[in-house]
Amino acid sequence: MADRQVLISGGLGFIGQALMAPLLADGVRVRVLDDLSNPSIPPEVARGMGAEVIVGNIADKDACFQAAEGVAGIVHLAAQTYVARSIEDPWSDLRINGQGTLNLLEAARRCGVEHFVLASSNAVAGTAQPPFSEEARLNPLSPYGCTKLLAESYCGVYARTHGVRTVALRFSNIFGPGSWRKGSxxxxxxxxxxxxxxxxxxxxxxxTRDFLYIDDLVAAIRLAMERAPAGEVFCIGAGRxxxxxxxxxxxxxxxxxxxxxxxxxxxxxxxxxxxxxNWSDISKAGRLLGFSPDxxxxxxxxxxxxxxxxxxxxxxxxxxxx
CATH class of the missing domain: 3.90.25.10 (UDP-galactose 4-epimerase, domain 1)
Incomplete structure (x- = not known):
């Protein structure tokens, strides 16, 4: 991945800024697309670290196409992540998590992006019996869970139909340094x-929940970027x-x-x-990606x-x- 460019949507947020630093340290050129609605670091800090920052919203198709031009990979973190907000305003939730993901996938297809990592959520599980695995029968309990499942489905379609190497990672409850603006x-x-x-x-x-430290999540994302087969879904948590x-x-x-x-x-x-x-069975991620949170x-x-x-x-x- 060294000397190649990666786009991180929502890259100024908690997870994005934690992923950005090690990528830049390894010589990966980082471009960020962020609408500044909930940043953990300001744009000038990211630029000072060496990242390129484009201010824009994933619901804007043109912004997505501009951001995807010339990149080798996309890590799609930008999202509406609040369950309560999705219940109060499901239309906005759909616009960001559904249409926004579709915009980025279409940009990836047209720009020849090699791989696409989606930040999904255990919220897609709903009433599934824990530990929650990739084979669980999904029954979301909120509009947020529904739109994350929709985003996963779009990723699967683009892998099968257009050959985009997509992978969906179902995040558990992520925490760690830098999470000052999170509502978790x-x-x-x-x-x-x-x-x-x-x-x-x-x-x-x-x-019950499955709590995963941010450094372990960053490791999982990077493993998925390098090793994940196209169209796969992985549960990412501590596994307890x-x-x-x-x-x-x-x-x-x-x-x-x-x-x-x-x-x-x-x-x-x-x-x-x-x-x-809700907690995760992470055996598939361990087997195929080598993921082992510690x-x-x-x-x-x-x-x-x-x-x-x-x-x-x-x-x-x-x-x-x-």
Whole structure:
């Protein structure tokens, strides 16, 4: 991949900026397409790292064609990722996750892009019985899950019909340093704790998720770029179930050691459209990609908490220094 160019849609976001740095370090030329709606780093920081930044929205076909011109690969991370928002405004969810993915796939086809990696989600599983594998019967519970499944289907069609080497990665719950703008469980809980506000657990806290550290996800994406056969789908997670209560317990331990007092913890009602239990069977990714996540949850949460304390807290939610 050295000296070749890769387009990262949504490249200024949490996952995009984490992927960008090692690619650039390995001599890969990086182009970013981002609409600046939820960036983790500003464009000038990405440009300072050596990336080319195009400001545009994936729902704009012309922006996608411009961004895809001359690149060898596309990592498609840009998306509407909030379940609740997809329920409130399903049309916008479809426009971004459905039409946006189709725009990039068509740009990839017409521009001769060699490989295309889609960031999908375990939300496509819905009521499937965990551990969730690639062969699970899919039944999404939200418009977000529906549009991610639609995006996967488009990828499969473009692989079979047009020969684009697509691969869909069903991400689990991703966390780590740099996630200051994410609305996910770990990032939200850490921000609330550091601001002296109660950490609110939806429901009883016994619901399960699969939490994967950002460095392990970046490794999975790079393996998929290099090794994945065309048209395949892979579940990408830590491969183990963790309750929300366990996450809160780990964070309370870390916070108490830092603050000298326990976190404030409250419980709220279950969240509409949420999956009760969801974790991944990652055996296929291990077998075909060589994917093997190895960061223990407690260690990963300590590193994430440390980043928030050192980089985010001093600026009170403005741009962290990274």
């Amino acid at each position: 469980v770990v990032a939200t809980f850490i921000r609330k704790a550091l601001q002296g506000e109660p950490v609110v657990v939806d429901g009883d806290g016994r619901q 179930a963790t309750t929300i209560a366990e996450v809160v317990g780990e964070l309370d331990r870390i916070y108490s050691s830092w603050a000298g007092k326990p976190m404030m913890i409250e419980h709220g009602p279950p969240r509409l459209g949420d999956i009760r239990d 960061r223990p949850l407690g260690v990963a949460m300590e590193q994430t908490f440390g980043w928030f304390v050192e980089e985010w807290l001093p600026v009170s939610g403005n741009w962290p220094t990274h």
